[in-house]
Amino acid sequence: MELLFAAGDRPAGRTLILEDRMDAQTSYQLLGKLLVYLELSGASNDRKTFNGALALLADGVAGNEHSVRFEDLLARIPDYFELDEPSLPPVAPPIRRSSIGYFTDD
Secondary structure, eight states: OBOOOOTTTSGGGOOOBOOSSOOHHHHHHHHHHHHHHHHHTTOOOSHHHHHHHHHHHHHHHHHSSSOOOHHHHHHHHHHHOOOOOOOOOOSSOOOOOOOOSSSOOO
16 A cells, blocks of 8 residues: 655655565565475375365464464464364383293292
């Protein structure tokens, strides 16, 4: 959006431009982080994933035009992508009752 000034009011001959969206560098950084996160989460690296990430970022910008936090995007990923739940390995083997031979009848 551009602010227009009267001929005598314009500061130093410049036109002041206020952007109602994020700057390109921030958008690219967020998109890159989002794509890496999705790839590491098991999403395929294809056009569908890229378009979904763009839609997620665009909707995030539409909701809050001046600042979008990566944490907010992460919270909204389940609305756009179906990722497998991470399966964690067991912390320890199952406990089984056994004897290691301390009490013998020899």
